Amino acid sequence: MIVRGRERRRDLRLDVDAAVVGSGAGGAMMARELSARGLRVALLEMGxxxxxxxxxxxxADMLEELFQERGARATRDLSVRVLQGRGVGGSTVHNTCLCKRAPAELLARWKREHAVSGxxxxxxxxxxxxxxQELGVRELGPDDLNRNNALFRRGVEALGYRGGFLHHNRAGCRGAGYCELGCPFDAKQNALKVLVPAALEHGAWVVSxxxxxxxxxxxxxxxxxxGSxxxxxGRPHARFEVDARVVCxxxxAVGSAALHARSGLPDPSGLAGTTLRLHPGGVVAGLFDEEVVGWxxxxxxxxxxxFLSFAEDAAKRRVxxxxxxxxxxxxxVQLSGFGAxxxxxxxxxxHVAAVTAMVHDTTRGRVRVEASGRIRIDYWPNHDDRAQLALGLRxxxxxLLAAGARRVLVPFEPDPLWIDDAAGLAAIDAAAIRRHRLPLTAVxxxxxxxxGDDPARAVVDSRGEHHAVGGLFVCDGSLFPTSLGVPPQLSIYSxxxxxxxxVAAAC
Ligand SMILES: Cc1cc2nc3c(=O)[nH]c(=O)nc-3n(C[C@H](O)[C@H](O)[C@H](O)COP(=O)(O)OP(=O)(O)OC[C@H]3O[C@@H](n4cnc5c(N)ncnc54)[C@H](O)[C@@H]3O)c2cc1C
Known part of the structure; x- marks a missing residue:
């Protein structure tokens, strides 16, 4: 049953086995899995x-409708923009469909250092x-490269660097290029298209x-x-209450930590909300004589x-x-300067081709809730992560130069850095990555x-259940004990x- 909260002015009360908060990769999968087992599920989504x-x-319209804080969510000091979804399907509605499994070396480290079992x-x-299989994940090929990606591949191959085609969950893609604004052609095999309808078929309530x-x-x-x-x-106009044997x-990672704080839940490890990872990313842009039409x-x-390795001795290659x-x-908003x-x-x-360098970060950021109720994110990459960022941008x-760019721009503020040849690359070093000097984005x-199974070092156990609150589970990107180093959606779904x-056993 679909309930559109914006159209309903009366209060709502539900009695279910499981209340799932948030309908993105983790929530939609959990709602579908539980409802398919015959459980009564309410999937609650703020968007x-x-x-x-x-x-x-x-x-402008899609930023407002599909993103948290109208696309303007950022760290408190505005040094890192944090893009997150808002709406049924969560961030899977406007993501770019990349799918990668968590690396085996990382999972081994989670077991060894974070007592993650199973x-x-x-x-x-x-x-x-x-x-x-369900999301139709497949490896892309040469026919899927647009000019931006083809130029990138040319540069990677010219330098002899390790590169490859990505796997995606898209089918029937028309190459319109509007992925980050939601797909008007419904080609994304995501939570909104695949999992939420399946949960509805199994009798779940989906309350937007x-x-x-x-x-x-x-x-x-x-x-x-x-809640409201x-x-x-986005203004409250009625209340709802959901009685449930289990809450997921x-x-x-931002919204669940904020809700944990807002609800005053016990936190014996003191870790809740204090281990935020972001995969912070910066961008460099190459100017080409030819038209790239990267959109x-x-x-x-x-x-x-x-420059990305998960091997034990790979601390210096994390980008x-x-x-x-x-x-x-x-x-x-990414480009330097103002006016003319x-x-x-x-x-x-x-004529622009662009590359992002995303860091498999070790920085610990924080999510808190201010007295006003507003979510506050504190995060600035530590020195090692800034060095990785500089390596990646270089x-x-x-x-881009190897691909034939005439010049490369690093969007420093207030004035961009222009690089015309390899000799200029040394100017991008860790010292240059300073707050507000280089726009960073995290997705x-x-x-x-x-x-993890040690209550002193983890908030939930390896089955996802809270160490101090029975029947409370976590099933989204909040779970990971370190940053993943690869796009996270496939791991969150999985x-x-x-x-x-x-979770079903606890209902
Ligand atoms: C532009 C962009 C591109 C991306 N591209 C990729 C990609 O190609 N591959 C990849 O792997 N990842 C990508 N990601 C990231 C990926 O989409 C997310 O990591 C993933 O969707 C996170 O899943 P989640 O379940 O943790 O949260 P989300 O999918 O973000 O879902 C959380 C949901 O909870 C809702 N919510 C929050 N608070 C409340 C509340 N109090 N009450 C009710 N509902 C609430 C939100 O509105 C949201 O809908 C991208 C992200 C962005 C922003």
Whole structure:
């Protein structure tokens, strides 16, 4: 049953086996898995419930409708922009469909250093394999490369770096290039298209515009959630209460940690909300004589993993390189300067190819809730992560030059750094990565309610259940005890699937 909170002005009360908070990768998978087992499920989502026709590809409108804080979520000091989804399907609605399993070396480290059990590659394989099949994950090929990605590949190959095609969960893609604004052609095999309809078929309640404000507990056990139904402008206009035997937090690494704090839940390890990882990323842009028209086609189809390793001795190679492209508003906020100089750069938009360097970070950020109720994110990459960022930007620039870029721009503020040849690359070093001097963006928040069997070092156990609150589970990106180093959605979907039998057993 679908309830659109923005259209309902009356209070709502539900009595279910499981209340799932947030309908992104983790929440939609959990809701589908539990409802398929015959359990009564309420999937509660603070954003709207959209259809493909609602995805108008108008950037300003979609930022407002599909992203947290209208696309303006950022760390408190505004040094890192944090892009996250809001709406049924969560961040899977506007992500770029990259799918990668968690590296085996990383899972081994989680077992060794974080007491995570039951999550070896072999133990996770059934969940990964089933998710890949269900979401139609396949490896892309040369025909899927747009010009931006083809130039990147040319540079990677010219330098002899390790690169390869990415795997995606898209089918029937028309290459329109509006992935980050929601797919009007419904080609994404994501939570909104695949899992939420399946949960509905199994009898789940899907309540949109329903902001959960509190996890209710009694005698140390979760017993439900409560919150506000929001109108189309996001203002509360009715209340809801859901009684449940089990509550699953899937409101994202930021949203779940905030709800944990807001609800005043016990936190024996003191870790809740204090281990935020972001995969912070910076961008370099190459100016080409030819037209690149990077906004057309599949945005990200090829990767460079030359500087990313998960081996024990790989601390110095923690940066992943991939082409990136933004629509005009996104590009404008990334570019340096103002006025005429900024306008001049924007006029070259058709000729730009861009690369992002994303760090497999070790920094611990924080998610808190201010007295006003507003979410506060504190994060600034530590020295080692800034060094990795500098390495990535240098190598991204080198790749663009090798691909034939006339010049490469590093969008430092207030004045960009222009690099004309390899000799100029040394100017990008860790010291140059300073707050507000280089715009950073994060699209992979994770790790705020980490799992592990030692209650002193983890918030939830390896089955996803809270160490101090019975019947409270976590099933989103908050779970990861370190940053993942690869795009997280496939692991989030698959962990939720993997943990679902434990949640079902607790209902
Ligand atoms: C632009 C962009 C591109 C990306 N591209 C990729 C990619 O190609 N591959 C990849 O692996 N990852 C990608 N990601 C990241 C990926 O989409 C996320 O890591 C993943 O969706 C996170 O899953 P989640 O379940 O933790 O949270 P989300 O998918 O973010 O879902 C959380 C949901 O909870 C809701 N919520 C929050 N608070 C509350 C509350 N109090 N009450 C009710 N509901 C609440 C939110 O509105 C949201 O819908 C991208 C992200 C962005 C922003």
């Amino acid at each position: 709207g419930h959209h259809r493909p026709a609602d995805f108008t590809a108008v950037e 999550a070896s590659p072999a133990e996770l394989d059934p969940a990964y394999a089933a998710t890949e 515009d329903a902001r959960v404000e509190r996890v209710e507990t009694r005698r140390g056990r979760a017993r439900g959630v409560s 139904l929001l109108d189309a402008l 937090l899937a409101a994202s 057309r086609g599949v945005p990200q189809s090829y990767e460079c993993t030359e 992943w390189l991939v082409p990136v492209f933004a629509h005009p508003i996104g590009t404008a 100089a900024h306008g001049e750069l924007m006029r070259r938009y058709r 190598e991204g620039a080198r790749i 992979h928040p994770m790790g705020t309610l980490p799992l 962990f939720a699937r993997h943990l679902a039998p434990h």
